[in-house]
Structure formats: structure tokens, C-alpha cells
Amino acid sequence: MWLFALLLTTFALATDDYVIAGVLPAISTGLGVSEAAGGQLVTVFSLVFALAAPVASVVTATWPRRRLLTWALALFVAANWAAACTTSYALLLGLRVLAAVAAASVVPAVYAIAATLAPEGRQGRYLALVMGGLTGSLALGVPLGTWVGGMFGWRATFWLGGLLGLAALAAVRGTVPETPPAPAMPIRERLAPLARPQVLFGLLAIVATVLGSMMMMTYLAPFLRDLAGAGPAELGWIFVLAGLAGFAGGQLGGRAGDRWGPDRALLTGIMGFAVVMAAFTACWYLRPVSLLALLPLLLMWAGVSWWIPPPAQTRLLALAGPAGPQALALNSSAVYLGVSGGAAVGGLILAGHGSGRLPAAAAMVELAALALFWIASAFGKGRRGTGTRVRPTRSPR
Template identity: 75%
Template sequence: MSRAWPAALVFTTFTFATDDYVVAGVLPEIAAALRVSEAAAGQLVTAFSLAFALAAPVASVVTATWPRRRLMFWALLVFTGANGAAALATSYAALMGLRVLAALAAAAVVPAAYAIATSLAPEGRQGRYLALVMGGLTGSLVLGVPIGTWVGGAYGWQATFALGALMGLISLVAVMATLPDAPAQPAMPIRARLAPLGRAPVLAGLFGVTAIVLGSMMVMTYLAPFLRDLAGTGPAELGVVFAVAGVAGLAGGQLGGRAADRWGADRALLVGVTAFTVVMAAFVACWLLRPLPLLGLLPLLLVWAVASWWIPPPAQARLLALAGEAGPQALALNSSAVYVGVSAGGALGGLLIEGYGPGALPVGAAAAELVALLSFWWASRQSQAAGSAASERTRSGSAPVAT
């Protein structure tokens, strides 16, 4: 088996995340060229995210029995073609349709990439392989989006989509050259495949994932006004903060994955949420002492970034364990839960700022992470209780009952 397949999957998730977020960097150019408002151009990002969130669970079920290499090939081919056509689009409607098409292709690939990583990972290393593939998402914010924005500024917004098509093509070649033919799921009725996803522990785990992302994005989305009022941070300094935080986030994701493998998902999750909550408490204290120098806040910002990206890998590993044989479908719903969390974090963070000011953001974020931890704790308790009940029925000789 080629050892390069993880890198191919990382670059693939990097490509998709870059393609989603980079539009924000060339919004004025797109709006001017297609003669629409910047608000309307911004809906290109919304449409991509919404299409992905809705399509990922459906695609996971529909393609469950497809050979993984075949699925990746066709989806990446569609993604590459959609971006190539977007570079030639001359109307807003056409560009919107092509963005939705690219999102549908991404929705088929990203959950499959997570499922492939867990199925091919060496024994005891699922957490770090999940973190590795997830690193493509973090890397897109640090490297992909800035590069795509620069390309658009230097050569026009069409070049940004041409870059997306090129990255899609590179992903396709890399996946086909390195990915072993990972087995698809055995054929079974759709109802049977979906049944485990209706279990209370799985639903609680998905709610926990949404709360985790909500808490993190509540701060990330409004970091600019928070640091402006806390330390007088301007756009130039904020760019440096985002870059440094992105690098720290990459490290945090890898550390969280390794911790999930070494300590177990529950303990790793507890450590990450505890660290996040402590940092939020420190931010509240800093707010009360404002203004403070940005340099003095940098260590806290680094710990915040590490903790924010530490948490998702053990959360995903725990969700996989809760879902059992429906793991691939749970990972697809996980992707949808992430997008719901991103949207809700921005909305709730905005309400907090309007009602109480930026200083309320750390309080809301910490509360969301604690809710997530309670959700996973409850899910674990319910799963253990169901397992104990099943074992008891087996010992007593009675027929097992589905939980």
C-alpha cells in the first residue's frame, strides 16, 4: 500500500475548503464584473456551504456501496470541471449554479475521505489520521485562501476559479495514483443503514459537534472587533494574528488526534474543552482590564487556537464509536453539523455583540463548549447503558433488541 495516500486526502480537503472560502477574498471583483451587489456575491459562499451541508448525508448514503476510488474519481472530475467552467462564467446565475455543482462534488468526497482515513489507518491511530485529513481545512485558511485571493487580485477573479480547477485536477491525479481501493460498505437496505443514526447517543454526539464549532466560530468570526476593543488591534496586526493562529491551529489538530489515540477520545475531549474554557475565562479577565497590549495577549491567542482545533479530532473519533456500523454516514452528518455550527456561531455571536458588546463573546463561547462536553458525556452514558442491557439480554438467553 502506498504511504502517500494520506497526503493526497489532505490536499483534497485543502482544495475543497480553499474553494469554499476563497470567494470571500474576491467578492468586490466578482460583484463588479457580474453587476450584482457585494451582498449578492456573498451568497456564492452561502450557496456552497448550504449545498454541502444538505448534500453530504444524502451522498454518503447513496454512494455507500460505490468503490471508493471510483467515487473519488468522478466527484473530483465534476469539481474540476465546475471550477473550470466558473472561470469562464459571464452571468451571476451561471456562476451560482456552478458553485452549487462544485459543492455537491465536495459533499460526496469529504465524508468519504474521513471514512477512508479511519478504515486505512493503522490500529490505534484513527484519531491522528482524522486530524491529518482535517488539517487540510485548517491549512486552507493559513495558505490556500491567501494564495487564492492574491491570484485573484493579480490576474482577475476568474484566475481564482482557474486555480481551483488546477487544484482539483492535482487532487484527482494524486488520489488515483496513491489511494488503495478501500472497500465500500456492504449492500443493505437504506433504512437499515440509517437506523443507527437515529439513536439518541449519536444525535447527542452530532449536537455536541455543532456546539463545539459554534463556540469556536463565535470568537473567530468576531475576532476583529473583539481585539480592536481589547487591544486597539488594526487590520495589519489582525492579519498577523490570523496567520499565527492558523499555524497554531494546525499543531492543535495534530495534537488532539494523537491525544485521542493515546488517552482515548473522552479524555482528549475533556482536556481540549477545559483548555478552551480556561482561555475564555482569561479573555473575560483581560476584557475587564482593557486596554492591554496585543503582544501580551498573543500567548492566550495561541492557546485558544490550539484548543479550538484540538477538540474536533477526538469529537469525531467519539462520534464514530457511537455510530458503530453507521460510521461513514455519521461522518457525513458530522460535516453538516460543522456547517450548521459555523452559521449558528456567526448568528449568535452577532446577537451577543449587539446586546452586550464584544466582551460577551468569550462567555458565550465557553458556555457552548461546556454544553458540547455535557452532550458527549450524556451520549457516552447512554451508549454504555445500551451496551450493558444488550449484554444482560445475551446472558439471559433472550433475543436482542435494537437500540
């Protein structure tokens, strides 16, 4: 039962971040701001998470884990319910900062608890299950939040986020035993892998892969509205199917990384992403396009977007060599920097050029990520123990 409580926690946090994409037009209309400005709600949450996670892991290192989850989830619930009541865009941004700080405190603790309580030899499997809350949020949480927002208004989506957080809090209090805090590690030691060029460029490549994907994810609602006339009801089931396709893509990407090696798997995923973005760009000049006709492309986009992270992390682990654990600890920050960057850059493109330019820009960013991985590998080949000969191990996003 404690494993389900941790899974529910990551599901609630990821849903709260990603669901903005499904109700973005409604939030923008309700607060009287542009959709590009509304997308910055994702930027703020993800950027604060990325910056706060390493600091929070140091500050809270000596706190009992169960107590930490209790207070952080309570803050998360309060921030969401306050967001549901606000009429100010500036105040809503501030509340997203609070929610992000709470999430940044919870996520490292959740993974630490799962690793501590897992039976001997099953830590990887237990961690993968807890991380399944990410893809589960896309398959279930985001569609549910989008549907609730379409039926009852965007404020109801934040009420739902608070309820999910409250459910996670109750599950944690009822099932998760107290575990001792992890040994404290100075933040300088946590950031030490950044001094190694191959690790730094590998992390930058992960930022770019997520950034390109999130440029489309964050502004999918206005893109599909402009391209196919899709509304909240259609977006709900699109996110369901995209979440399922993303889960399948992540599993296939991980297996491909194991069988082919991370370099070939990355090349396949990123080139597949570029092809789908080219197809979206072509469809833009044929608009309006039937949503049913777009469905195969949407499923391919979701699949290749989640195909990329497993081999990307395997590649990062190989590049880091002995510093692998610290590098992977920085991976969450890299992912959320990519999420915030995708929302920010996508918002600028949306405001300046319209949603039709988003696919081409996203493809260019993914190709830049491929170049960054190549640079990282070039540095890694000159370092003992960090080249491509390191045996790859799968690591979920």
C-alpha cells in the same frame, strides 16, 4: 504517490470551504452585500455537504471509485471557476451548492480508497494522513487564498480553488489505481445509530463544538479588523500560525484523550476555549488592541479549537458501542452541520450586535456542547457496551 493525491484532494476541498473567512470583507464589498450575508456562503457549502454526504455515499456506492473522483473533481473545478466570473450573489450561492455536492461525493470515496489501499495494520495511520488535509488547509491553503485575494481581488481566490481542484484531479488520474466500490448500505442502515439517544446527543454535541469554533473562524476577519485594524495581509500570516497551532492542538488533544480519558480531555479543551473567549471579550472593551498583543490569544484559540475534536470523536465511539462505525460515518455530516450553523448563527450576531459579541456567544455554545455530552453519557451508562468503560481509540477530525 496515491496517498499524496488523496491528501491533496482533501486539502483542496477544505481550503475551498474555509478560505471564505479570509476574504469575506472583500467578497461582501465586491457583491454589495453585508458581511453577515457573505458568511452564508460558508453556511450553504457546509449545510449542503452535511446533507448530501450520506445520500451521495448511497447513490454512488456502485460507481468505480476512480471514475467518481474524476467527475466530482471536474464539477468542483468548474463550479469554482464559474464563481470567479459571477457578479451575482444569488448565482454565487448556487455555485457553492454545486461545489459542496461535488465535495460530498468525493470525501467518503477518498477515505474508502485510503482504507482499501493501506497496508495491513496501517489503515489508521493512512486515514490520519489523508485527514491531515483539513489542518493543512488552515496552515497553508487558507493563508495562501487570503493573500491571493488581498493581492489580486477575491475572484482570484476562486481561481486558486479551481487550480487546487485541477491539481488534485491530475494527481488522482495519474496515481490512484481503480478500486472496487464498497458494498452498498441502505441509507436507513446508515442512519440507524440516530435511534440511540446516546449517539444522537453525542452527534448533537459534536455539532455544537464545531458551531462554537466556526462562529469565530468564519468572522475572524471582521472581528480582528474591528478589534485591531487587521487587513488581508495580516490575516494571511495569522491563519498560517493558527493552522500550525491547530495542528499541535489536535495532536495534544488526541494524546490527552488517550491518557486522561475523553471526558477529562473534553472538559479541559472546552473550558480552555471559554477562557480564551472571555479574554477576547475583555479585549473588546480595550480596543484598539495591538495585533501582536493578541497573537498569544489567537494561538491559544486555534489550539483549543482543534484540541476538542479527537476526544469528542473518541467519546462518540464509546457511546455508540457496536454501532461505532456507522456513528463515525455520520460524524462528517455532524461536523459540517456545525460549520454551517456557526456561519449562520455568527452572521445573525454580527448583523444584529456587531463582531464584539461573537466570543461570548461562541463560549456559550461550547458550554452547551459540554452539557450535551453529559446528557449523552447519562443515556450511555444505562446501555450495555456504550458506557465510559469502552476502551477509547483515537480518531482524527
